[in-house]
Amino acid sequence: MSLLQVEAVTRRFGGLSAVDNVSFGIEPGQVSAIIGPNGAGKTTLFNLVSGFLAPDSGRIHFDGSDITARAPHLIAARGIVRTFQLVQLFPDLTAHQNVEAGCHLRGGGGVWAALARTAKARRELDEAAEAARDLLSFVGLDARADVPASALPYGQQRLLEVARALAAAPKLLLLDEPAAGLNAVETEHLAQVIRAIIGRGITVLLIEHDMHFVMKLAAHIVVLDFGRKIAEGTPDQVQNSPAVLEAYLGGVDAGGVEAGGVDAGGVDAGGVDAGGVDANGVAAGSAEPAPEATRA
Amino acid sequence: MAGFKLSGIAATLCWLAGAVLVGYAFVSGGYLVTVLGFAALYAIFVTGLNFFMGYTGQVSFGQNAFAAIGGYTSAVLTTAFKWPVFAAMPLGIAAAALLALLIGYPTLRLRGHYLAMATLALGMIVQEIAVQWDSVTMGYTGIAAIPPLGAFGWELPHERAQLAALLAALALAVWISSRLKHSRIGHALAAIAGSEDAARALGIDVARYKLIAFVIAAVYAALAGSLFAHTVGFVSPEVFGLHMVVLGFTMLYVGGIGSVYGPLIGALIISLLPETFRSFKDYQDLAYGAALIVILIYAPKGLSSLATLWRARRAAAVKREGA
Numbered sequence: 001m002s003l004l005q006v007e008a009v010t011r012r013f014g015g016l017s018a019v020d021n022v023s024f025g026i027e028p029g030q031v032s033a034i035i036g037p038n039g040a041g042k043t044t045l046f047n048l049v050s051g052f053l054a055p056d057s058g059r060i061h062f063d064g065s066d067i068t069a070r071a072p073h074l075i076a077a078r079g080i081v082r083t084f085q086l087v088q089l090f091p092d093l094t095a096h097q098n099v100e101a102g103c104h105l106r107g108g109g110g111v112w113a114a115l116a117r118t119a120k121a122r123r124e125l126d127e128a129a130e131a132a133r134d135l136l137s138f139v140g141l142d143a144r145a146d147v148p149a150s151a152l153p154y155g156q157q158r159l160l161e162v163a164r165a166l167a168a169a170p171k172l173l174l175l176d177e178p179a180a181g182l183n184a185v186e187t188e189h190l191a192q193v194i195r196a197i198i199g200r201g202i203t204v205l206l207i208e209h210d211m212h213f214v215m216k217l218a219a220h221i222v223v224l225d226f227g228r229k230i231a232e233g234t235p236d237q238v239q240n241s242p243a244v245l246e247a248y249l250g251g252v253d254a255g256g257v258e259a260g261g262v263d264a265g266g267v268d269a270g271g272v273d274a275g276g277v278d279a280n281g282v283a284a285g286s287a288e289p290a291p292e293a294t295r296a
Numbered sequence: 297m298a299g300f301k302l303s304g305i306a307a308t309l310c311w312l313a314g315a316v317l318v319g320y321a322f323v324s325g326g327y328l329v330t331v332l333g334f335a336a337l338y339a340i341f342v343t344g345l346n347f348f349m350g351y352t353g354q355v356s357f358g359q360n361a362f363a364a365i366g367g368y369t370s371a372v373l374t375t376a377f378k379w380p381v382f383a384a385m386p387l388g389i390a391a392a393a394l395l396a397l398l399i400g401y402p403t404l405r406l407r408g409h410y411l412a413m414a415t416l417a418l419g420m421i422v423q424e425i426a427v428q429w430d431s432v433t434m435g436y437t438g439i440a441a442i443p444p445l446g447a448f449g450w451e452l453p454h455e456r457a458q459l460a461a462l463l464a465a466l467a468l469a470v471w472i473s474s475r476l477k478h479s480r481i482g483h484a485l486a487a488i489a490g491s492e493d494a495a496r497a498l499g500i501d502v503a504r505y506k507l508i509a510f511v512i513a514a515v516y517a518a519l520a521g522s523l524f525a526h527t528v529g530f531v532s533p534e535v536f537g538l539h540m541v542v543l544g545f546t547m548l549y550v551g552g553i554g555s556v557y558g559p560l561i562g563a564l565i566i567s568l569l570p571e572t573f574r575s576f577k578d579y580q581d582l583a584y585g586a587a588l589i590v591i592l593i594y595a596p597k598g599l600s601s602l603a604t605l606w607r608a609r610r611a612a613a614v615k616r617e618g619a
Contacts, residue, residue, distance in 0.1 A: 050497060076499035084497070090490025092554075101487040105499040107480045111508065114479030115472060124480060161494075168498045 003028040003172055003203055004049065004080075009058030011044055018044040020227035021058070026172070026220070031194060031204045033214045035238075036224035037247060042207045043085055045224070046176055050082040051075040063171060077105055079171030083161045083178065085207075091150035095141055095160050096132050098149050102167030103128035128167075135163040139193050155186040162193065166202070173197060175206040179213050191217055215239070223247070306602070314564065318463065322456055329455050331567055333527055336462040337520050339563035340469045341540075342547045344516020350554035351477060352509040353489025355408070357541050358415030359517045361422035362392040364536035366518030370525040371439040372432055381446055385522045392518030393511050400510040404503060407492075419541060426533040438532025445526045458527055465523060466560075469516060474556045476512075485509055489554075550591050552598025561599050565591075 002025030011019045019041040026032050034042050047053040049060055054069035061067065067075050090098050107124035114121055136142045139159040144152060149160060158178060165173055178194075179187045187210065194204055194217060208214045214221065215235040223231040223238055225247040231238050238244055321328040341363060348354050369388030373379040403414040426433045433439065445461050476482050484505045487495040492502050525531050543566065551562020573583040595602050 052493070052496070071501075072496040073499050073501045076497060081499070082497045084493065088491040088494035088497075090487055090494065093486060093490060097483075097486070098490075101483040101490070101495075102498045104480065104484055104487070109480050111476070111481060114476050114481050117475060117479075121479065125478075128480075128483070164494075164498065 002026055003063060004205070005061040006045075006049065007059045007061070009045075009048055009055045009060060011041075011048055011053060011055050017227045019048060019055070019224075022224070022227070022229045023058075024222045024229060024232055026203065026205055028171075028203045029198065029201070030219040031198060031206065031217045032220040032222070033218035034205065034207050034222045034224060035209075035211070035214055036230075039226070040224040041227040042224055043176060044227075046082060046174055046207060049075075050080055050174060076168055076170075079169075080174060081165045081168045081170035081172075082174035083165050083176055085176040085180070087154075087157045087161055089149040089157055089161060089164070092148060094146050094148055095136060095152065095156075095163075096129075096145040098160055099132035099135050099164050099167045100128045102164035103131050105168045106131065131167055135166050136160075138166070138196070139163045140189065155182050158182065158186075159190070159193065162190075162197075166197070170202060172203045172205060175204065175208075177207050177209060179208055179210045187213055310561070317564075318459075321459065325456060329459050331571060332564075333455070333459045333462050335563045335567035336459070336466045337524050337527065338543065338547060338567065339466050339560050340523070341517055341520035342544050342551070342559035342563055343466075343469050343473050344513040344520070345544050345548055346553065346555075346559050347473065347476075347485075347509045347516070348513040349548065350558070351482060351485040351489065352506060354404075354506060354509070355412040356415040356510070356513065357412055358418035358420075358422075359513060359544060360536045360538070360540040361419045362396060362514040362517035363521030363524070363540060364422050364426055364533075365392045365395060366521030367525040367531045367536060368426060368433060368439070368521075369518075370522040371442045371531045374443050374526075375439055375441060376432075381443055381526055385519075385526075388522045389515055389518040392514045392521075396511045396514030397507065400507045404506045404510060419538065423533050423537055426536070433533075436533060438530060438535075439525075440530045442525050442529045442531065444529065445523075462523060462527065465519065469519070470556065470560060477556055481505070481508070546588065548598075550588065550598060552595075552600030555598065555600040558598050558600040565599065 004026040006025070007023050009019055009022050010017060022041075022045065034045060036042055044053065048055050051067070051070050051072040051074070059066060059068045062075075062078060062080060065078065067078060067080070070078075090101060093101065106128060107121075109118070109121040109124060133142070133145070136145055139162055141156060141159055141163065144156060149157065152160060158181070162173075162175065162178065165175075175194075179190055182190060191213065194206075197204055206214075206218070218235060221231075221233065221235060221238045222229060223241070223244050225243075230243040230247055231241040233241075317328075318332060321332050341359070345356070345359055348356055348359075366385075366388040369391055370381070370384045373384035373387065374381055399418060403411060406414055427435055429435075445458060477485075484495070484500045487498065487500055488502055488505055495502050521531075521536065524535065528535075547562035547566045548559060549562070550565055551560065552558030569584050569587055570580065573580045573587070576583045591599065
């Protein structure tokens with residue numbers, strides 16, 4: 001039984017089908033990935049699964065219940081927590097406070113509990129602080145706990161966003177291009193963190209452009225192109241799929257392909273590569289149709 | 297926003313200075329009591345504003361509407377209908393809370409300057425009602441002879457006792473602000489201030505928490521408005537005009553937006569500044585304006601952040617010398 005089941009989901013923007021009749025299942029306990037050229041509809045798909053967008057048709061099931069078009073905070077409460085392609089930290093809060101604020105779903109107190117500072121409310125605050133310390137050390141940021149998030153270098157901001165997402169106690173963690181903008185050392189560290197997340201019994205679904213990263217980590221890959229699913233399977237199956245090679249190579253200089261496999265950096269001309277995302281999280285030249293449609 | 301708070305010696309000195317000032321007012325009486333009472337009223341108003349603008353990172357230009365509802369409800373009920381003060385005040389506050397709920401539900405979906413425009417309109421509409429609804433509000437003339445604070449036929453005897461009551465109300469207001477800031481709710485509000493999308497993704501019901509902050513801010517504003525009516529004994533549309541919003545904003549930013557004690561410091565400084573510059577005569581407004589600019593240049597996060605700022609500078613200097 002799949003943890004996440006996406007069934008014939010379609011989302012159009014004007015005349016363009018950003019996600020077109022896509023179906024797939026995500027098995028628990030492993031890393032899965034969604035790949036595809038820029039504009040393939042990957043982030044739109046994430047927005048649909050996490051409730052930031054509603055599909056025009058199709059259903060999404062998670063952990064035995066229908067979550068189609070539910071509000072994002074309700075989907076998060078069910079156990080799907082996402083990160084963002086453009087890092088969305090709480091810039092004025094310290095790293096510790098960011099993760100603490102992420103512990104919202106672990107508690108339950110309202111205004112009166114806060115005013116009376118009941119034993120339960122006190123315990124929740126203590127537990128949130130404790131969880132924040134744990135999670136910061138889990139991603140290797142324990143030494144940066146008191147630094148404002150905005151003052152952290154970009155690679156650490158990415159890790160902090162992962163730690164904060166874990167604070168919401170997800171069953172399924174959605175990572176939107178977690179390695180974008182990271183150097184080789186940081187990328188390797190991130191891979192270790194993701195393996196450790198699996199080790200904690202949390203399922204990971206990620207969008208990624210760094211093919212080496214994906215092929216190394218993911219057990220299951222879904223390939224999108226122009227909103228449609230063109231392939232699905234193990235890294236080997238996907239890399240040898242004619243449809244995938246066509247999508248990545250069609251009309252693009254073959255210099256993008258290296259002996260080891262498909263290198264995304266060479267394919268999406270001017271797309272999101274290490275240089276395409278700067279420290280402020282501004283993606284250059286992303287061709288995703290309305291990638292963050294909910295941001296006004 | 298980050299917990300910039302006064303700490304250590306600086307904080308102690310500030311509290312001491314405040315205590316001396318209040319103590320002196322109680323001994324000397326007179327005009328200083330009036331100024332401090334005014335500062336306390338505004339400190340309550342701005343502490344409420346801080347929930348919505350500081351903790352939650354939203355904008356409202358319409359908080360004067362809720363102050364007007366608190367003030368006018370108190371004024372009308374205690375004069376025309378001869379209600380006791382202790383019954384009129386809660387009703388005014390409840391009315392403001394209800395209006396905030398009704399107005400906030402649809403408008404809090406708006407972001408940034410759209411929300412600012414909607415709240416600005418709210419303030420103007422309520423003020424216009426105060427002007428036009430002559431039979432109840434007496435229009436521009438206003439309502440005078442509002443009874444002072446008191447209960448069961450007993451009234452607070454003089455201005456010093458009134459000041460003591462205002463300070464007690466302020467202490468309670470600040471205590472609640474501090475409690476809520478350092479709670480699960482305060483964390484959720486800080487998350488919304490940081491990034492609404494991230495807050496949603498982490499399971500925070502953004503619309504609900506914005507509404508909570510808006511209603512709390514309205515309750516504070518109504519309390520301040522009602523206390524004003526019973527302290528000054530007079531309300532008119534001008535009292536709750538746009539001037540109140542501008543003054544509230546100035547206090548919030550000068551004191552330190554997002555900090556628990558910022559509104560307190562801001563309200564006190566902004567109430568005292570014009571008096572300080574009284575000897576400048578014709579140049580009083582000029583000196584006042586210049587002082588504000590200097591404060592906001594050297595303490596951009598408000599006076600309450602000065603201690604933190606100073607420590608950070610010193611740490612940086614020590615680091616440079618060590619290198």
